Amino acid sequence: MFNRHPADRLADVRSEIKQLEEEEEQLRAYLLEHPKDRTGQEYTAIVGSQSRKRVDMKALADEIGASVLARFTSFRSMMVVRLRELSGS
Numbered sequence: 001m002f003n004r005h006p007a008d009r010l011a012d013v014r015s016e017i018k019q020l021e022e023e024e025e026q027l028r029a030y031l032l033e034h035p036k037d038r039t040g041q042e043y044t045a046i047v048g049s050q051s052r053k054r055v056d057m058k059a060l061a062d063e064i065g066a067s068v069l070a071r072f073t074s075f076r077s078m079m080v081v082r083l084r085e086l087s088g089s
Contacts, residue, residue, distance in 0.1 A: 011083050 004012070031038055031045045038045040061069045 007083060010081065011085075014083070 032047065035047070038047070057069070
């Protein structure tokens with residue numbers, strides 16, 4: 001795999017990440033559903049709750065006005081790498 005083109009390897013890595021995220025979700029669901037089976041040989045799963053604040057930007061713009069909101073809104077530019085599979089692959 002070390003001789004693969006970086007674009008191909010990036011696709012491999014993204015696929016592996018997707019598979020790992022799916023496995024993570026399955027393991028997380030198991031631990032949530034089985035509170036008496038949360039201790040392994042090396043780790044214990046500790047389950048808790050967490051709250052997050054979110055701002056509804058549309059509702060805020062409706063309340064204070066889009067022009068006021070725009071004065072306090074910033075945008076950042078970043079480079080994005082997207083992959084497109086070649087036909088015939």
